[in-house]
Amino acid sequence: xxxxxxxxxxxxxxxxxxxxxxxxxxxxxxxxxxxxxxxxxxxxxxxxxxxxxxxxxxxxxxxxxxxxxxxxxxxxxxxxxxxxxxxxxxxxxxxxxxxxxxxxxxxxxxxxxxxxxxxxxxxxxxxxxxxxxxxxxxxxxxxxxxxxxxxxxxxxxxxxxxxxxxxxxxxxxxxxxxxxxxxxxxxxxxxxxxxxxxxxxxxxxxxxxxxxxxxxxxxxxxxxxxxxxxxxxxxxxxxxxxxxxxxxxxxxxx
Ligand code: 13P
Numbered sequence: 001x002x003x004x005x006x007x008x009x010x011x012x013x014x015x016x017x018x019x020x021x022x023x024x025x026x027x028x029x030x031x032x033x034x035x036x037x038x039x040x041x042x043x044x045x046x047x048x049x050x051x052x053x054x055x056x057x058x059x060x061x062x063x064x065x066x067x068x069x070x071x072x073x074x075x076x077x078x079x080x081x082x083x084x085x086x087x088x089x090x091x092x093x094x095x096x097x098x099x100x101x102x103x104x105x106x107x108x109x110x111x112x113x114x115x116x117x118x119x120x121x122x123x124x125x126x127x128x129x130x131x132x133x134x135x136x137x138x139x140x141x142x143x144x145x146x147x148x149x150x151x152x153x154x155x156x157x158x159x160x161x162x163x164x165x166x167x168x169x170x171x172x173x174x175x176x177x178x179x180x181x182x183x184x185x186x187x188x189x190x191x192x193x194x195x196x197x198x199x200x201x202x203x204x205x206x207x208x209x210x211x212x213x214x215x216x217x218x219x220x221x222x223x224x225x226x227x228x229x230x231x232x233x234x235x236x237x238x239x240x241x242x243x244x245x246x247x248x249x250x251x252x253x254x
Pocket of ligand 1 (some may be wrong): 009059086099171176177178179183215216217218236238239
């Protein structure tokens with residue numbers, strides 16, 4: 001059975017103390033609310049928080065950490081970058097790759113993302129691979145083909161064993177930070193389409209075991225209807241992940 005996941009992408013937010021407080025409060029709420037064991041929580045803070053937060057999360061089995069990005073090379077003269085081997089050496093479990101903000105503001109191409117995915121998997125990190133279309137693509141009715149191509153280009157060179165370490169996050173760009181959410185029907189249509197696309201390449205078993213998360217203005221008031229969709233296995237949350245109570249309320253929406 002596939003994992004249910006609620007991941008918080010803090011993006012470039014949270015100063016030192018705020019980040020520590022947020023992580024501590026999430027840990028406290030998780031134990032108070034006795035979240036179902038089938039649900040995994042992931043926090044993805046700015047990289048400099050990772051080592052500190054891993055101490056705060058020490059002993060927690062239900063809450064893991066993810067980096068927001070990784071370089072495609074394992075070491076060398078790449079000032080300002082962090083490699084998968086460095087992340088792994090700090091005990092990190094997950095990395096987000098291909099967020100639309102990285103694609104847009106840092107010109108990350110499908111080809112580069114495929115290299116990053118490979119580097120992360122070689123270091124035994126699990127990958128949360130983001131995909132999603134802009135408004136123009138959706139309005140032109142090309143969204144299904146566009147997003148499945150992002151998967152093909154970024155992931156489909158991987159061998160079957162590696163694909164088991166992939167989680168997909170479908171994040172329509174027009175819904176990110178806009179307050180406009182995909183309707184449950186729109187999310188379900190895309191998620192079912194992506195699962196079929198994965199099944200055609202890797203078989204039904206792999207497709208059925210791949211968690212596909214929804215992201216884009218997901219919050220406590222709409223998480224329930226989104227998570228009720230058969231192919232929506234959780235969320236990648238931006239703004240609402242910066243408030244511990246909202247984040248936990250989303251995790252309680254399954
Ligand atoms: P918001 O939840 O703020 O729309 O952000 C979604 C997102 O980009 C998560 O990666």
